[in-house]
Each structure stands twice: as structure tokens, then as C-alpha cells.
Amino acid sequence: MVCDDVRRVVYFFLDDQLGERKLEDLRGHLKDCRNCDDRVAVHKRLRDFIRRRLHPLSAPGPLRSRIHEALRRSPA
């Protein structure tokens, strides 16, 4: 695997979607390539950051009861 490949698969690697072979290739490359190893670390940190900051909002309280009422009133 070359550095360009790493860039293309890094998201899928972080998603645990790489097959065994590709995974091995990637891990081998990361062991030897400091640049790419850093890259993967950056992506991971950015992802964690994004997930935390776009944390799910809770539905407003009244919404649940509105839905409940609407469901009760509607024909099945």
C-alpha cells in the first residue's frame, strides 16, 4: 500500500470496514510510514471532535406528547 492509498481508505479503516487483506496492508504501511500514521491519528481526532460537537439534541419535551396525541387521534 502506498501513501495515496492510505488517504483513500482511512475513513473506511476508521469505520472498521476494511477487509482482512487491506487491513493488513494498511497496518504494515502505518508501521513504516510516520506521515501516514500521523494522518490517521488526525482523522481520528477530527472524527471524535465532530461526533462530540454535533451531539444529538434531545427532542423538546412537548413534542413527545404531541406525537402521542396525534397517534391516538389518527386512524390506524
Added chain:
Amino acid sequence: MKSAEAYEHEQGWDFEKAAMPYVDSLYNTAYRMTRNSEDAEDLVQETYLKAYKYYDKFEEGTNFKAWLFKIMKNTFINNYRKKKLTPHKIDFSEIEESYERVIQKNAPDLIRDPETEIFQDMMDEDVKRALDTLPHDYKMVVLLADIEGFSYKEIAEILDCPVGTVMSRLYRGRKMLERTLLEYARKYGYIRGGEPAKMRSRKDEGKSGAKKKGGADVEAEEAPAGDEEDDLNLLASDTEEFEFELDDSSEEEEEFELE
């Protein structure tokens, strides 16, 4: 033999029991899609009513959450996308390049202090704003994957498109989002990067500033379409939000081999 009323009541209760746990997730995604809480609430309510109406069509044992999201996505398209969005060609190669530039320059800084959050001083609002600069189709996949935790297959089901498309959009959507965040970070001084992209003069940019068409480099003299370049720079006035619609011709699907 149950009366029709009693049956309805029971089915209603079954449905609520199964469906209400997802109200927060649905609301969150609805809010990111509509960008205001009133529309989000309406969208979620409508989704529940539709789902209840078609509950008997739901195949037991299949993914209920994905089914609900699919209904919501279709409801959104039918009711809330009436506004004509600006078709916009995304020059993704430009995005990749500028992303690479910033990463190369800043990788050591970006991974220093793994204990502290990256860009910890950046406000939630900025992250949301960054998300909103994504074309709708990219925004959806990023939301479904990174906030709701759906698999590629589930996302493909929800959006009614091939898994390859999901992967391609995820790749681009995430990269665009990260790139925007890096631009904000640069603007606010969290990371180094020299002049913000939009302040580079076109003359200085030379080749790297010119739009690539069909993979071939264009002459430096050819000025990139002004509006598009500014849009992509995303350091524009803080109150403006761009709603991008993917121009179909711009989406050359990339293939990702994961095996």
C-alpha cells in the same frame, strides 16, 4: 374476539413502544436537515404519523430505525425541499488539495496533546455551520453515519441508493467537513497556515488555483469562476449560509476497494 377499537388501541401501543425510543435521533437529524426547531418538530411528527399508518407494511425483523429514517427522508423531500436549491458544481479536487496542504503543514500540531480535544476552543455553532455548508446529499450521509451510527448498508437502504454511492459521498462529505473545520481553525489561529485561502491572489496561485476539468490541468491564466471559488473558501461572512445542491454531472462516483 377483540373489538376494532381495542385492537387499534393495542396496535397503537405496540407502535409507540417500538417507535418512541427513536424520537431524539429523529429530531436531531430533522433539526440538522431543516435547520429550525419548528420545522424539525413538524417533520418528526409527520414521520411518526406516516410510520403508524404504514406500520403493517413494516417487515418484522428488519431494521426499524432505518425504516423510520427512510420515511422521514422521503417526507422531507416531499414537503420541505420545495425551495429550489442552487445547483452547484463541486470541484472536489480543489477541496482535496487544500485539505492536503493544511494537513501537511499542521499534522504534528493536530495530534499533539491527545488528551485534550482538538480545537477545544471552537464553538459548537461553528461545527454546525461547517456541517451546513455541505451539499445536502453529503450532509445526509455524514449525519447518518457519524451521528446516528448507521452502517453503509443501512444508509443505502434509507437513501435508496447503492452502497458505492454511500461510500463515495461519505468520503467526500467527511473530507469537505473536515476541510471546512480546518479552515475555521486556521482563521481563528488554532493552527498555522499562512494566508487564508481566499486572500491568495489568483496570479500567485498559478496551477494549483486553477480549476481542473476532466483531470487535465488548465492554464493558470484561466480565472476560476469567482463565485465558486469564494463559496469553497468558506471564510465568507459568518451569517451567510450556502445551501448547495449537488450538480449531478459533478458527482463522478469514486470506487473504493475495501477488500
